[in-house]
Structures are given as C-alpha cells and as structure tokens.
Amino acid sequence: MKPNSVIVCFLLGLLPLGLKAQQTPEKTQRSILALEGAWLWADTDSARLASAQQAQTLLLEGLDQKGSWDFDFDSLRTSTIAIAGHPKAPFRVFTWNAVLLDKRFVHFGILQYKKGSELYNFPLFDSAQALPEAWDDSELIPSEWIGALYYQVVPLNKTDWMVLGFDGHNINSNRSIVDVVHFETGENGPDLSFGRALFRESLEDPSRATRMVFEYHKSARMLLRFEETEQWLVVDNLGSPIEGGNSNPYLQFPTGDYSAYKEQKGGSWVRFDLETLRFVKDKEVENDPENLELPQPEPKNDQD
Secondary structure, eight states: OOHHHHHHHHHHHHSOHHHHTTOOHHHHHHHHHHTTTHHHHOSSHHHHHHHHHHHHHHHHHHHTSTTGGGOOOHHHHTTTOEEEEOTTOSEEEEEEEEEOTTSOEEEEEEEEEEETTEEEEEEEEOOTTSOOTTGGGSOBOGGGOOOOEEEEEEEOSSSEEEEEEEEOOSSSEEEEEEEEEEEEEETTEEEEEEOOSOEESSTTOOOOBSOEEEEEETTOOOOEEEETTTTEEEEEEEEOSSTTOTTOGGGOEEEEEEEEEEEOTTSOEEEEEHHHHHHOOHHHHTTOGGGOOOOOOOOOOTTO
C-alpha cells in the first residue's frame, strides 16, 4: 500500500464521531478519492477489504447529509466507483469491488432511496461466497446481496426496478447479473429486497426465475443491455466451443447470436431469439398462455 494512503486510512479511522457527522457530500467525495482505490492494489487482502469498508463508511456518512441527493458525485464516477440510476427511479446505487490476491471479487455498495422529502440509505453486503440456500430463486435482503457493479437501472412499475450488473467473480469466470430492486412500506420506513419472479425462458415455459446470473470464461465479455427504444433486454447467447463443455460455466463464450427478453402483459419477461422478435407481431406475443383469460361461467338463472 502507498504510504500516504496508509496514513489517510489511519487518520480517518481516528476521527471523532462528532467530526465524522459533519461530512458534507463534497468532503465525502474528496475523502474517498484520497483513499486512491486501495481496495484494488493494497499489498494484502485485509488492507484491500479495510479500504473498501472505509469508503463505504465515508460514503454512508456523506449520503446521510442534507443535500446529498442533489450532489452528483461526478468525481467518483471517474474513479473506481460505479453509480447507477434512472431519471424515473427514486433511488441510485453506488457499487465498487475489492479484488483479492486470489482474484476473487468482493463487492461493496450503498443504495440511496428518496421517498418524499426523506432519504434512506441501505448499505449492501456481498454474500456471493456464502449465499443462502436457494439463493437463485429467493428474494434477498441487503445483507444477502449478490455483489455486482451496477451500470443500468430499468423502471418496471411503482415498486420494482430491474438492475444490470457485472461481477468479475473469480480467477476462472465473470458473471453478468440481472436482478430486481423492490421496495415495500415497513414499520420503520421502506424495506428493500432484491429479486422478483419475472423471467421466463420461452412462452411455453410457465416457471419464472427470480433473477438471472450468466457465468462465462474470464477472458470473455458478454453483452447485457436494456434497449430503451425497443423496450427489450438484449443478451449474448452463451455456449462452449469445446465438446462436452456446455455444463461448465468456465468454458462458456458468446456465440455471436443474441436473444432478447420482452415484457408480457402479465408482467413477466420472456426470452425470444432476437431476429425472431424483430419480426414478431403483437398478436403472436399475446398468445402467451399467461395472458389467456379463463372462460367465465354463465350467470345462474334463479328461475331454473
């Protein structure tokens, strides 16, 4: 670790709580930048994790200050911290990662949510190395967060927003993640969770996945992007050029073909071949079994 950064980390840790509370958003940004992204290059795992945690503490204190919602944190955007939001979304999410010496990625984040004049800040804790059972089919709370660097937010409805993220994961593979941010009204303010049963692999598939995690070879780059004009989520198809490799995520690569997820009437997002979807008629998509109305019984005649 660079000597100056060691001193900065040490002194920040010794600041009295009263002084820490006086952080303004602008001072917060400068303090985080002074850490110089040590969570990526420090000499030990413990130093990298401590630096990333220090950044989370500083950012949380800054986001708790009045006026933080209107501060862009533009300098953080040009550093190693990703900031994702949407003009229609009442939240934004800050994410970054510590890269351990064995090339595992550990993510940190804060989601800031605005409801009326009130601000709520949710620290996010990466649980990727110790996920709860059935994590891929469960709604998760912030302490169970599947870490990722979020880069796009997509409005779905008044309570749900789709988020797209990238995870460097480990020495063998990367992951691209589609998750859903969901808010409910709790006793002490809004409750945040991740995951909603929305995603289907075809019109014939009645099951819904809670989130989508695409894992592929470390050297590969996968396209995952929501197209505003077409209102669909475009993804690279993945496959293995090695015989028998389709069951091994470390051997997955983009095939050169694309699929797209398109929202249906019932709220689910169904996967189509992209070239097929470009020419599909609305009436064909409406043949989704989830959209079919059951026949209603005829009203009973009391004179019968």
